[in-house]
Amino acid sequence: MTTRLDGPEKVTGAALFPADVVRPDFLHAQIVFTDQPHARLVDLDVEPARAVPGVVEILTAADIPVNEYGLVFRDQPVLIGPGNELTAVAENISRWEADQLCVVIAENIEAARAGAAAIKVEWEELPILGDIDTSLQSTVMLHPENGLDTNAYHHLRIRKGDIDAGWSEADVVIEGTYEVPYQEHAFLQPEAAISYIDEEGRVTVEIAGQWTVEDQEQIAHALDLPTEAVRVKYPAIGGAFGGREDMSMQIVLAAAARKLAARGIRRPIRCQWSREESIVGHHKRHRGRIKARLGARRDGKIVAVEADCYLDAGGYNYTSNKVLGNLHLCVGGPYEIPNARIDSYAVYTNAVPGGAFRGFGAPQGAMVAETQMNKLALALDMDPIELRLLNSLRDGSMGITQAEMPLGVSLPFVIDAAANAASEEFQVGELRPVATLPSEESAIRRGRGFACGYKNVGFSFGFPERCEAAVELFGDDEVERAILYHGAAEVGQGSHTALRQMAAMAIGIDYERVETVYSDTATSGDSGSASASRLTWMSGNSILGAVEEATKKWNDGERPARGEFRFVPPPTQTLDPVTGAGQPNFAYGYVAEVVDLSVDIETGHIRVDRVICANDVGRVINRTLVEGQVEGAIVQAHGYAITEDLQVKDARITNPRLSAYLIPGIDDIPAEIRTILLEHPDPRGPWGVRGMAEMPLVPYAAAVVAALHDATGVWFHQLPLTPSRVLAGLTANPL
Amino acid sequence: MKIALTVNGRKVGGELEPRTLLVHYIRENLNLTGTHIGCETSYCGACTVIMDGRPVKSCTVLAVGADGADIMTIEGLARDGQLHPVQEGFWERHGLQCGYCTPGMIMAAVGLLEQNNNPSEDEIRHGIEGNLCRCTGYHNIVKAIEYASAKMRGEQPAPAEWEVTA
Ligand code: FES
Ligand code: FES
Numbered sequence: 001m002t003t004r005l006d007g008p009e010k011v012t013g014a015a016l017f018p019a020d021v022v023r024p025d026f027l028h029a030q031i032v033f034t035d036q037p038h039a040r041l042v043d044l045d046v047e048p049a050r051a052v053p054g055v056v057e058i059l060t061a062a063d064i065p066v067n068e069y070g071l072v073f074r075d076q077p078v079l080i081g082p083g084n085e086l087t088a089v090a091e092n093i094s095r096w097e098a099d100q101l102c103v104v105i106a107e108n109i110e111a112a113r114a115g116a117a118a119i120k121v122e123w124e125e126l127p128i129l130g131d132i133d134t135s136l137q138s139t140v141m142l143h144p145e146n147g148l149d150t151n152a153y154h155h156l157r158i159r160k161g162d163i164d165a166g167w168s169e170a171d172v173v174i175e176g177t178y179e180v181p182y183q184e185h186a187f188l189q190p191e192a193a194i195s196y197i198d199e200e201g202r203v204t205v206e207i208a209g210q211w212t213v214e215d216q217e218q219i220a221h222a223l224d225l226p227t228e229a230v231r232v233k234y235p236a237i238g239g240a241f242g243g244r245e246d247m248s249m250q251i252v253l254a255a256a257a258r259k260l261a262a263r264g265i266r267r268p269i270r271c272q273w274s275r276e277e278s279i280v281g282h283h284k285r286h287r288g289r290i291k292a293r294l295g296a297r298r299d300g301k302i303v304a305v306e307a308d309c310y311l312d313a314g315g316y317n318y319t320s321n322k323v324l325g326n327l328h329l330c331v332g333g334p335y336e337i338p339n340a341r342i343d344s345y346a347v348y349t350n351a352v353p354g355g356a357f358r359g360f361g362a363p364q365g366a367m368v369a370e371t372q373m374n375k376l377a378l379a380l381d382m383d384p385i386e387l388r389l390l391n392s393l394r395d396g397s398m399g400i401t402q403a404e405m406p407l408g409v410s411l412p413f414v415i416d417a418a419a420n421a422a423s424e425e426f427q428v429g430e431l432r433p434v435a436t437l438p439s440e441e442s443a444i445r446r447g448r449g450f451a452c453g454y455k456n457v458g459f460s461f462g463f464p465e466r467c468e469a470a471v472e473l474f475g476d477d478e479v480e481r482a483i484l485y486h487g488a489a490e491v492g493q494g495s496h497t498a499l500r501q502m503a504a505m506a507i508g509i510d511y512e513r514v515e516t517v518y519s520d521t522a523t524s525g526d527s528g529s530a531s532a533s534r535l536t537w538m539s540g541n542s543i544l545g546a547v548e549e550a551t552k553k554w555n556d557g558e559r560p561a562r563g564e565f566r567f568v569p570p571p572t573q574t575l576d577p578v579t580g581a582g583q584p585n586f587a588y589g590y591v592a593e594v595v596d597l598s599v600d601i602e603t604g605h606i607r608v609d610r611v612i613c614a615n616d617v618g619r620v621i622n623r624t625l626v627e628g629q630v631e632g633a634i635v636q637a638h639g640y641a642i643t644e645d646l647q648v649k650d651a652r653i654t655n656p657r658l659s660a661y662l663i664p665g666i667d668d669i670p671a672e673i674r675t676i677l678l679e680h681p682d683p684r685g686p687w688g689v690r691g692m693a694e695m696p697l698v699p700y701a702a703a704v705v706a707a708l709h710d711a712t713g714v715w716f717h718q719l720p721l722t723p724s725r726v727l728a729g730l731t732a733n734p735l
Numbered sequence: 736m737k738i739a740l741t742v743n744g745r746k747v748g749g750e751l752e753p754r755t756l757l758v759h760y761i762r763e764n765l766n767l768t769g770t771h772i773g774c775e776t777s778y779c780g781a782c783t784v785i786m787d788g789r790p791v792k793s794c795t796v797l798a799v800g801a802d803g804a805d806i807m808t809i810e811g812l813a814r815d816g817q818l819h820p821v822q823e824g825f826w827e828r829h830g831l832q833c834g835y836c837t838p839g840m841i842m843a844a845v846g847l848l849e850q851n852n853n854p855s856e857d858e859i860r861h862g863i864e865g866n867l868c869r870c871t872g873y874h875n876i877v878k879a880i881e882y883a884s885a886k887m888r889g890e891q892p893a894p895a896e897w898e899v900t901a
Binding site: 012240632 | 769
């Protein structure tokens with residue numbers, strides 16, 4: 001078993017996270033948030049801050065040459081204030097409480113904070129569109145530059161088959177409206193970075209991110225620089241989960257280093273966010289509302305699906321249109337659906353932006369689709385497993401977007417594996433003692449729930465997908481050692497270990513003989529992001545290509561032999577605007593879960609006793625890393641389903657603390673997680689690998705909802721299932 | 736104010752602002768940045784160090800409160816290039832992913848094992864309930880500590896599941 005490459009430095013404290021570089025010549029930066037969910041800047045006076053002893057420089061909108069950014073489209077000013085007027089988006093309007101107003105750079109952090117406090121700012125308050133409903137009803141447009149007369153700025157449709165014919169064929173119809181909540185990433189390492197001008201004159205940012213080249217390009221765009229003039233480097237990254245996919249302090253710190261350099265000050269700048277700044281200052285998993293209808297014949301065959309989905313995008317798009325697309329694909333479930341009508345909307349509001357978070361729309365979709373399926377099974381008096389197998393997508397099936405599923409559809413296998421493990425190994429009721437629940441057995445009810453799911457691997461909907469690798473082979477007759485150059489971000493998932501293993505496998509030498517150079521735009525190409533369960537899949541393919549190139553040169557006698565390769569998977573398509581037809585993805589992962597839980601009907605406390613997760617990973621490259629992803633994803637899903645309750649009032653987050661936003665601690669987690677890894681090769685994956693790291697998060701909440709229904713007879717349509725929500729639901733529906 | 740204390744066996748000290756937190760003193764003044772900050776409000780445990788034999792969250796202690804104390808941080812744990820059994824356990828049993836919580840987890844585990852060299856699974860869970868991890872799901876952390884506890888008692892750690900099934 002190959003242990004983690006980064007293990008020794010991480011267990012000795014030697015690993016350097018972005019905040020861990022301490023240099024005496026540092027300057028310190030404090031980023032000032034507008035603290036205005038919706039307001040027009042009337043006047044900004046930074047002169048009082050300049051007068052604060054120790055303050056060196058202040059960065060404002062005027063210092064950002066092209067004051068706009070955004071991962072998919074550029075709808076957000078880097079800094080709010082009068083800028084250079086090169087942007088479509090109005091620069092002087094704050095649309096989010098954590099829009100950034102300016103950056104104070106000082107000799108020490110106390111001076112930077114004092115400077116920030118001295119800034120004088122006057123706002124004209126604008127109507128706050130605090131949630132989806134308010135925003136849909138308002139005549140105030142948050143982004144008038146897009147020319148639309150609605151804040152529902154992105155609309156996706158599916159029109160498949162004949163929906164009216166479908167309903168007339170339906171013997172049973174299930175309806176439900178679901179409220180899905182925000183989720184905060186709560187990576188343990190709050191945002192931090194340093195910036196400086198490097199020895200080759202490049203403005204350099206060392207930060208924890210997910211995609212070096214994307215960070216580099218966004219900085220270059222806003223600073224109006226060629227990309228080569230910008231360098232992005234990742235030191236150790238303290239978790240990401242999608243929460244570092246968008247910019248936090250990359251652009252402003254790069255701009256600050258340039259501004260100081262222009263004054264002849266060549267000192268590195270350091271910036272760190274507190275936990276509160278981190279929670280307020282970056283995007284969340286989207287909250288939303290989904291109204292769904294599911295129709296089936298008496299024999300269990302699905303004949304119709306309808307859904308209206310709304311996601312709260314917040315003040316800016318981030319990746320909302322893509323997350324919406326995934327929800328759109330998942331809300332009907334991984335089933336053969338002959339007739340469908342689905343309308344999905346992303347809505348601008350003044351609340352915190354929604355964006356990437358492990359699962360990327362699929363967890364919201366699965367919560368709806370799988371709860372609907374579980375209700376259908378009950379209405380038909382049919383085994384929920386049988387119902388799934390009857391309708392499951394298979395090789396050759398048409399997906400919901402009228403395109404054939406990429407080959408290797410293994411949903412029936414994961415369903416079988418999870419169901420078999422549950423019935424063979426565990427009977428409901430034979431449980432370990434439940435330590436944290438009160439001892440009166442009478443109040444405890446137990447239940448079991450099932451759910452399954454799918455999620456794409458890699459970028460979707462025509463977003464350009466690629467992954468680059470370079471490999472150098474050294475030796476005489478035989479390859480004695482090799483160097484792999486790769487941009488892949490090590491966010492904790494173990495990519496740097498797995499990539500090195502794959503390079504060794506591709507070259508045919510020992511793991512120990514492969515050196516690796518990672519995550520620095522100065523040495524590595526474009527890996528694409530550590531997201532969408534794509535990194536092992538895409539990187540493996542890029543490594544195979546690079547090794548093939550290098551081997552050709554090796555055989556031609558070149559020493560060392562260097563091979564470079566850019567892997568491009570089959571193209572994907574944007575969906576047809578009217579029918580939603582198109583091939584959105586080139587690969588999928590499949591998962592099924594069984595949850596056994598106990599609930600105390602007097603307190604509403606849920607304890608998950610056991611989770612069985614069957615995940616088809618195609619080919620295991622490193623078993624413990626893969627199992628670690630499953631366990632970590634399930635515990636995050638547990639937080640999503642039960643404990644994590646982000647409070648937002650008038651578009652402001654009111655509990656941005658780990659003491660009030662409760663991620664699972666060791667006392668909260670499922671008592672037992674049984675991981676079943678299947679290896680049905682993905683025909684396009686390297687060595688058959690499938691993407692896997694998001695999948696276990698996808699069906700968990702729906703499985704919990706089903707188990708809770710099994711235990712209490714009550715369906716819950718809203719997450720998280722906190723004790724007070726459970727109690728309220730039980731009181732409203734007496735047993 | 737002037738303080739003098741021992742950190743990882745080394746005498747350190749000097750003048751500092753009375754309101755400096757121990758965690759900042761350790762990180763900024765001593766440049767021992769293995770002790771991490773995840774919340775600064777006593778909730779996550781990333782800043783755990785051993786102070787006079789007991790694990791403490793160093794963001795809850797003023798540096799002046801550590802005057803005269805004997806402190807060990809993650810950097811002081813390995814001896815002569817030999818990993819401490821708890822460090823070895825976290826590596827061998829995959830008790831870490833991003834590694835940000837890891838130094839605090841390890842110090843909490845070291846503190847636990849110093850009090851109780853043969854903890855039950857429940858006692859291990861209790862020993863680290865003040866430490867958050869967002870990556871691992873905790874199961875491998877428990878296994879890592881069980882590994883260390885066996886090693887420290889001079890026993891052979893139980894084989895990992897993958898060693899049994901492989
Ligand atoms: S930083 Fe001290 S407990 Fe979180
Ligand atoms: S390993 Fe990332 S927080 Fe524990």
